[in-house]
Every structure is written in structure tokens, then in C-alpha cells.
Amino acid sequence: MQRYRIDISYDGSAYSGWQIQPENLTIQEEIENIVYKITGEKARIHSSSRTDCGVHARKQVAHFDLNKPLKERAIFKSLNALLPADIRIIKTRKVDLNFHARYNVSEKEYRYFIWNAEVMPPFLRNYRTHKKVNLNIDNMSKSALSLIGKHDFSAFSANRGYTCEQTVRELFDLKIKKKGSEVVIIAKAEGFLYKMVRSIAGFLIRVGEGKEDPVDTEKILASQERTARVPSAPSKGLFLWNIIY
Amino acid sequence: MQRYRIDISYDGSAYSGWQIQPENLTIQEEIENIVYKITGEKARIHSSSRTDCGVHARKQVAHFDLNKPLKERAIFKSLNALLPADIRIIKTRKVDLNFHARYNVSEKEYRYFIWNAEVMPPFLRNYRTHKKVNLNIDNMSKSALSLIGKHDFSAFSANRGYTCEQTVRELFDLKIKKKGSEVVIIAKAEGFLYKMVRSIAGFLIRVGEGKEDPVDTEKILASQERTARVPSAPSKGLFLWNIIY
Numbered sequence: 001m002q003r004y005r006i007d008i009s010y011d012g013s014a015y016s017g018w019q020i021q022p023e024n025l026t027i028q029e030e031i032e033n034i035v036y037k038i039t040g041e042k043a044r045i046h047s048s049s050r051t052d053c054g055v056h057a058r059k060q061v062a063h064f065d066l067n068k069p070l071k072e073r074a075i076f077k078s079l080n081a082l083l084p085a086d087i088r089i090i091k092t093r094k095v096d097l098n099f100h101a102r103y104n105v106s107e108k109e110y111r112y113f114i115w116n117a118e119v120m121p122p123f124l125r126n127y128r129t130h131k132k133v134n135l136n137i138d139n140m141s142k143s144a145l146s147l148i149g150k151h152d153f154s155a156f157s158a159n160r161g162y163t164c165e166q167t168v169r170e171l172f173d174l175k176i177k178k179k180g181s182e183v184v185i186i187a188k189a190e191g192f193l194y195k196m197v198r199s200i201a202g203f204l205i206r207v208g209e210g211k212e213d214p215v216d217t218e219k220i221l222a223s224q225e226r227t228a229r230v231p232s233a234p235s236k237g238l239f240l241w242n243i244i245y
Numbered sequence: 246m247q248r249y250r251i252d253i254s255y256d257g258s259a260y261s262g263w264q265i266q267p268e269n270l271t272i273q274e275e276i277e278n279i280v281y282k283i284t285g286e287k288a289r290i291h292s293s294s295r296t297d298c299g300v301h302a303r304k305q306v307a308h309f310d311l312n313k314p315l316k317e318r319a320i321f322k323s324l325n326a327l328l329p330a331d332i333r334i335i336k337t338r339k340v341d342l343n344f345h346a347r348y349n350v351s352e353k354e355y356r357y358f359i360w361n362a363e364v365m366p367p368f369l370r371n372y373r374t375h376k377k378v379n380l381n382i383d384n385m386s387k388s389a390l391s392l393i394g395k396h397d398f399s400a401f402s403a404n405r406g407y408t409c410e411q412t413v414r415e416l417f418d419l420k421i422k423k424k425g426s427e428v429v430i431i432a433k434a435e436g437f438l439y440k441m442v443r444s445i446a447g448f449l450i451r452v453g454e455g456k457e458d459p460v461d462t463e464k465i466l467a468s469q470e471r472t473a474r475v476p477s478a479p480s481k482g483l484f485l486w487n488i489i490y
Contacts, residue, residue, distance in 0.1 A: 011367040056368070085370040122256040123301070123372060125330040 002069035003099060006031075006045075006079070007091040008060045013126045013236065014086060017053040018060070027051075027087060031062070034082045038075070041066055048101045048243045049108060052195070054235030056127065058111075059090070061243045063101040069094075099245075107172065107244040110187045112201040113237045117181035128182075129201075129237035135208030137178050143207045143214035144174040144185075147200060147221065154224040156200050157193035158232065167224075169193060176204065183208075186241075199226070201233035247314035248344060251276075251324070252336040253305040257296060258371045258481065259331060263305070264295040272296075272332060276307070279327045283320070286311055293346045293488045294353060297440070299480030301372065303356075304335070306488045308346040314339075344490075352417065352489040355432045357446040358482045362426035373427075374446075374482035380453030382423050388452045388459035389419040389430075392445060392466065399469040401445050402438035403477065412469075414438060421449065428453075431486075444471070446478035 008031070016024035020032070028045055035043050043064040051057060076092040083089070115121070115128035116135050147156070150170040157167065173188040185204055187197050203220070206212045212229065220229060253276070261269035265277070273290055280288050288309040296302060321337040328334070360366070360373040361380050392401070395415040402412070418433040430449055432442050448465070451457045457474065465474060 009364075009367055011370075080364065085365065086367045088364050088367050090364050119254075119325065119333050119335050120330065122254055122331045122333050125256075127368060 001065050001067055001097070003063055003065050003095050003097050004072070004075060005061060005063050005091075005093050005095045005099060005101065006075075006089050008047075008057060008062060009088045009090050010057050010060065011086040011126070012051060012054050012056045015053070017051055017055065018047055019050040027060075030083065030087055031079070034079055035064060037082060038078045039066055039068065039070065041068070046101050048105050049240055051240055052198075052235055052238075055238045055240065056236075057240040059242050060240050061101050061245075063095065063099060065097075101243075104245050105190065105243055107188055107190060107242075108192065108240070109242040109244075110192070110197040111239045111241040112185040112187070112197060112233060113239065114183040114185075114201075114205065115181055116178075116183045126236055127239075129205075129234050131183075131205060131209070133209050135178075135183055135205070136210060137176055137183065137208065139210075139214045140176045140183075140185075140204045140208045143204055143212070143217040144176060144200075146214070146217035147171055148174050151221055152224050153193050153196055153221070155220050155226055156196055156203065156230055157226070158195035158199065159226060165193075167193060169196070174200065195232050198232040198235065198238055199230050201237070202231040203229065205233060206231070246310050246312055246342065248308055248310050248340050248342050249317070249320060250306060250308050250336075250338050250340045250344060250346065251290075251320075251334050253292075253302060253307060254333045254335050255302050255305065256331040256371070257299050257301045260298070262296055262298040262300065263292055275328060275332055276324070279324055280309060282327060283323045284311055284313065284315065286313070291346050293350050294485055296485055297443075297480055297483075300483045300485065301481075302485040304487050305485050306346050306490075308340065308344060310342075346488075349490050350435065350488055352433055352435060352487075353437065353485070354487040354489075355437070355442040356484045356486040357430040357432070357442060357478060358484065359428040359430075359446075359450065360426055361423075361428045371481055372484075374450075374479050376428075376450060376454070378454050380423075380428055380450070381455060382421055382428065382453065384455075384459045385421045385428075385430075385449045385453045388449055388457070388462040389421060389445075391459070391462035392416055393419050396466055397469050398438050398441055398466070400465050400471055401441055401448065401475055402471070403440035403444065404471060410438075412438060414441070419445065440477050443477040443480065443483055444475050446482065447476040448474065450478060451476070 047062040120130040292307040
């Protein structure tokens with residue numbers, strides 16, 4: 001048996017996220033179907049992250065096993081030949097059986113993109129959240145500082161009803177960058193809770209709009225209660241950006 | 246009567262070009278319909294360029310007249326509120342009746358974008374032509390130099406069967422820039438023949454691929470005959486970039 005690591009980039013606009021669901025088109029299913037076409041093997045594709053409906057990936061990493069190994073180059077070329085243009089394999093390599101795309105992650109980076117100007121360029125409409133009001137980047141950065149570190153992020157994630165779920169995560173870094181009309185929120189952690197990045201982005205946008213005082217961030221975090229003050233920012237602005245092993 | 250100039254940006258992917266056609270969705274028709282909704286007036290929208298099916302515009306300029314004038318800001322906001330997200334009004338201003346979006350143009354700039362790497366990023370798939378073979382930029386630039394100036398561009402345009410059509414144009418500038426995997430062909434002229442930029446791009450790509458010798462450019466230009474050596478590059482790589490009055 002041979003294990004393969006594939007690095008994948010996708011435009012999530014047309015998909016119900018990464019993970020296979022009955023009746024819905026997902027990225028995992030698209031890739032598994034093509035791997036089956038190429039190899040005749042029903043390989044399961046394991047990814048670093050199960051990105052949500054509409055979320056994009058600049059770089060997603062996954063692995064799968066084949067009983068009858070093929071050359072890396074052959075897999076790379078045939079996957080890209082058969083996959084739709086909104087899913088691209090950017091790299092393929094053979095890896096040891098002890099490599100696991102999810103369990104071996106040491107750091108994940110997500111980026112949330114906001115277009116902060118009156119008019120949204122038509123070419124970016126599927127890849128940016130649009131905010132016309134000039135965002136206060138200093139206040140967003142102050143709020144972000146309160147979120148860095150190891151905390152219970154229940155107030156900044158979506159409860160999926162798993163009462164035993166571990167809700168402590170360590171946010172290695174969270175920063176806001178502005179260049180022209182583009183505002184980017186960069187978040188790094190070993191792992192994130194469900195909708196955690198979009199919740200943080202949703203709150204930081206409210207701070208930037210002046211609807212929240214950055215000073216309140218710690219209090220909301222400590223409450224461990226998700227409220228309407230922490231909305232999920234739209235999925236189209238979110239990119240899985242990088243995975244480090 | 247009041248004349249308005251509107252600067253427009255659009256993603257041409259979903260449209261059969263600028264100019265109204267029966268049975269096909271065009272950008273001109275979309276805008277005329279919305280202007281009618283807003284004003285109740287059947288204003289004709291005159292643009293600087295009738296971009297072809299699938300061609301994009303970073304900046305297109307058009308004008309129209311209203312009998313009952315509205316404020317610039319009201320037109321700007323209501324057009325953007327009612328138009329689809331792939332057509333955006335970037336500026337609206339009142340102009341004199343002697344302003345004409347097409348006849349007063351002093352320079353048009355088109356840019357043709359090529360993604361020159363093995364894998365096309367999924368986010369750019371509708372906005373770039375994909376070429377895997379490493380293009381020879383020096384040879385493309387040499388070929389481009391032979392095209393600058395005042396020439397009969399029949400060999401680098403698509404004959405529409407108008408035998409009396411004037412086929413001499415002055416190409417003010419034509420240059421090739423490469424940054425990372427992106428190659429851009431920048432073309433400036435007062436006006437272009439039908440499919441002229443895509444024909445030039447199609448030939449320059451063949452030069453870059455080593456299928457044509459740049460030395461032959463002058464001979465092909467002088468022939469005034471369009472042949473298979475000058476293919477039209479795909480529309481999705483082409484952007485109307487700027488209009489100067």
C-alpha cells in the first residue's frame with residue numbers, strides 16, 4: 001500500500017463544503033470519484049480541514065492510500081485533467097504511512113478577506129465580504145490581541161450540540177492587515193472550532209464598524225456564551241490559506 | 246436634457262458582450278433596463294467600446310441622456326443596487342452634451358492576461374488564458390515592436406466582410422510584462438479593429454511558444470491577410486483596461 005499526499009486549491013463557491021454529504025456536491029466526493037476513475041480503487045480522501053459550504057482553499061492538504069501504486073506525476077496530471085477547473089491539485093507526493101493530513105498538522109492558517117470600499121470589483125465578488133463603512137483597523141487589532149492565546153472559544157464558535165466537545169484552543173496569532181481597499185484577518189492555530197474563524201471575523205468586523213468596543217472582547221470571551229454580538233461572517237470571504245506539518 | 250457619463254466594471258463571463266442582441270443577454274441591455282426602471286426613460290447607453298462575448302472590463306465608459314435629470318449620486322446608488330454583482334458602476338458624473346463616450350476617445354487600453362504555469366489557480370480560471378509551456382518573453386517583445394505604429398492591421402483582426410472598412414490603425418504602444426506566473430500584454434491605441442487585441446495576443450502567444458519566429462511579424466503584417474498563423478486568443482483573458490478622453 002502506498003500513501004499519497006495531495007495539496008489542493010479550490011473555489012468553494014459551487015460546493016457544499018469539503019465533507020461528503022448525501023444529495024449535495026462536495027469537494028471530497030469530486031476528488032474521490034476521480035481517484036476511482038483513474039485507479040479503480042475506492043480510496044477515502046482524508047483532509048486537514050473540513051471546510052464549510054462556500055469556503056475556499058488556497059491550500060488544503062489531504063492524503064489517500066492506493067493498493068496498486070501509481071507514479072506521483074501520473075496522479076497529478078490525471079487528477080487535474082479530470083477534475084473541474086474550480087478544484088486544482090497543486091502538488092502530489094508519496095508519503096510514509098504514518099503521515100496523516102489531519103492528525104499531524106502543527107499549524108493551520110486561515111485568512112478572511114474584506115473589501116472595504118464603496119464598490120465591490122465584479123471579479124472579487126465571490127472571494128471577498130463587502131463592507132462600505134471605513135473599518136477602524138486599530139480597534140480591530142486591539143480586539144484581536146485579546147483573543148490570541150489559549151482560551152475557551154465557545155463564545156467565538158458555533159455550538160454543534162456536542163456537549164462533550166473540547167472547546168479550548170490556542171490561537172497562535174491573529175492580526176489584521178490593510179492594503180488599499182483590502183482588509184485581511186490572518187488567524188493561526190493548531191486547530192479551530194467549528195465556524196471559529198468566521199465568528200472571530202464577524203465580531204472583528206462589528207468592532208471595525210464601531211458597533212463594539214474592543215475593550216469588551218475579553219468579557220465576551222470569558223462568558224463562553226455565543227450571542228448575537230458574534231455573528232458568522234459570510235463564507236465567501238474565508239480561505240484556508242496554509243497547513244504546516 | 247442632461248447627459249451622464251458612467252464608468253463601468255464588469256465580469257463578461259455570463260454575457261454575450263456589450264451590444265444588445267435579440268435572444269442574448271448583453272451588458273448594454275442589462276444597464277438600459279435598470280436605467281428604465283429607475284427613471285422611466287428609455288435611454289440608449291452609448292459605450293466607448295462594444296466588447297465581445299466573454300470579454301471583461303476593468304473600466305468601460307458610457308453615456309446616456311435623461312429628459313428629467315436625477316442627481317449623480319442617486320443614479321450611482323440605484324444602478325449599483327439594482328444591477329447584478331458582475332456589473333458595477335464605479336463612477337457617475339454629469340457631462341456636457343458634446344461629450345460622446347465613443348467619438349471623443351483619445352486612447353483605449355486593453356490588457357490580455359496569460360497564466361504561465363502548470364496549474365491555473367481556481368480563482369483566476371475565468372480571467373486568464375492558461376499556458377503551461379514557459380513563454381519566451383523576449384521574443385514576444387521583439388514581435389510586439391514590429392506591430393507598434395500606424396499599419397493596416399487586416400492580418401491581425403477578424404474580417405467582418407465590410408469591404409469598405411478602414412483597416413489602418415495606429416498602435417501607440419504594445420508591451421509584454423511578466424511578474425511571477427502572470428504574463429500581460431498591454432495594448433494602447435485610439436481605436437482597434439474587430440478582434441484586433443485577441444488576434445495580436447494569439448500571435449504573440451505562438452511566438453512565445455516558439456511556433457513563430459518574431460522576425461516574421463513584419464511580413465505577416467504586410468501581407469494584410471489573416472491566416473491560421475494568427476489565431477484569436479480566448480476572450481476570458483481580455484480586459485478593457487482604461488479609456489482616456
